[in-house]
Amino acid sequence: MHQPPEIILFVGRLHPLLVHLPIGMLCLLAALELAAWMPRFQKANASAGYIIALAAPLAVVTAGCGWLLSLSGGYDPSLLAWHKWLGTITAIGAVATALLYRWRKFNSYRVSLFVTAAILAATGHLGGSLTHGSDYLSRYAPGPLKWMLGGSPQVLPGKVQSTKNIKQSPVFAGIVLPIFQNKCINCHGPAKSKGGLRLDSYSAVMQGGDDGLAVKPVDLADSPLWQRIQLPVDADDHMPPGGKPQLTAAEAAAIKWWIETGTRDTNTVAELKPSPNISQVLSELEGQAAKAN
Numbered sequence: 001m002h003q004p005p006e007i008i009l010f011v012g013r014l015h016p017l018l019v020h021l022p023i024g025m026l027c028l029l030a031a032l033e034l035a036a037w038m039p040r041f042q043k044a045n046a047s048a049g050y051i052i053a054l055a056a057p058l059a060v061v062t063a064g065c066g067w068l069l070s071l072s073g074g075y076d077p078s079l080l081a082w083h084k085w086l087g088t089i090t091a092i093g094a095v096a097t098a099l100l101y102r103w104r105k106f107n108s109y110r111v112s113l114f115v116t117a118a119i120l121a122a123t124g125h126l127g128g129s130l131t132h133g134s135d136y137l138s139r140y141a142p143g144p145l146k147w148m149l150g151g152s153p154q155v156l157p158g159k160v161q162s163t164k165n166i167k168q169s170p171v172f173a174g175i176v177l178p179i180f181q182n183k184c185i186n187c188h189g190p191a192k193s194k195g196g197l198r199l200d201s202y203s204a205v206m207q208g209g210d211d212g213l214a215v216k217p218v219d220l221a222d223s224p225l226w227q228r229i230q231l232p233v234d235a236d237d238h239m240p241p242g243g244k245p246q247l248t249a250a251e252a253a254a255i256k257w258w259i260e261t262g263t264r265d266t267n268t269v270a271e272l273k274p275s276p277n278i279s280q281v282l283s284e285l286e287g288q289a290a291k292a293n
């Protein structure tokens with residue numbers, strides 16, 4: 001995969017860190033200006049000039065880092081485009097707000113501040129969706145709230161589905177896919193597809209990524225997905241990357257078994273005749289899933 005120079009990635013990765021500073025300052029400023037409308041808190045905005053003087057340059061630097069980060073690729077293109085442009089408008093809005101204050105155009109300054117804060121809210125939400133997936137907020141929300149947040153009422157990912165009788169589970173949808181959903185989908189799913197690879201459906205897994213096929217039926221040695229799982233955790237190519245939640249031994253063994261038995265889609269566990277060893281592994285997975293539920 002084409003990657004920009006490391007220094008660009010390094011500076012770009014400051015974006016998620018820095019971004020909280022201008023957000024905090026602009027929200028604070030908007031809150032102080034609102035408060036200052038009440039006679040009791042008239043002086044709440046006394047430091048407004050200092051706050052916006054800090055917030056505007058920080059917003060510009062943060063947006064700049066964001067542009068660099070976007071070069072690393074692997075984000076949902078339309079989400080990214082919206083986030084990028086709204087973020088740029090937010091930075092321009094912050095600078096305009098600062099200038100209006102400086103020119104003592106206080107009414108226009110307030111209008112500019114509140115418009116910028118509103119755009120900031122939308123930008124921030126898109127940014128969250130980009131990094132965490134669009135259902136990050138809604139996934140664990142209580143029912144009605146989930147609906148309001150636009151979440152889908154699907155089964156929670158990462159949980160082996162109704163494995164009361166694991167022998168009758170489809171090997172891919174019932175066992176392998178939940179492992180991917182739990183440990184890989186944040187980087188290989190609808191929001192981000194690192195290495196051009198998505199692991200959120202059978203066809204996506206079989207299609208592979210930038211480097212070609214990820215799994216080759218039966219052939220472990222020619223299945224980069226398995227090779228990467230097997231590498232030592234501190235190896236550059238190890239998946240999931242070091243520092244992220246790792247596969248358990250049982251999860252790794254189940255994926256290995258799925259590849260060895262021909263990367264089947266709809267076959268059930270029973271049809272693939274698991275050895276006693278594998279049966280043991282599968283019931284361990286079932287135990288893990290039961291705990292997670």
Ligand code: HEC
Pocket residue numbers: 001180183184185186187188194195196197208209210211212213214224225228229236237239240241244247
């Ligand atoms: C924290 C993010 C992250 C997680 C989680 C993650 N990956 Fe990756 N993965 C990447 C990145 C980044 C790349 C591309 C860079 C590279 O080739 O190492 C990649 C590349 C890959 C590739 C090569 C794709 C290609 O064709 O270039 C495979 C296969 C892969 N990952 C499998 C997995 C599996 C299986 C899991 C879960 C067990 C997983 N990854 C979890 C970030 C992640």
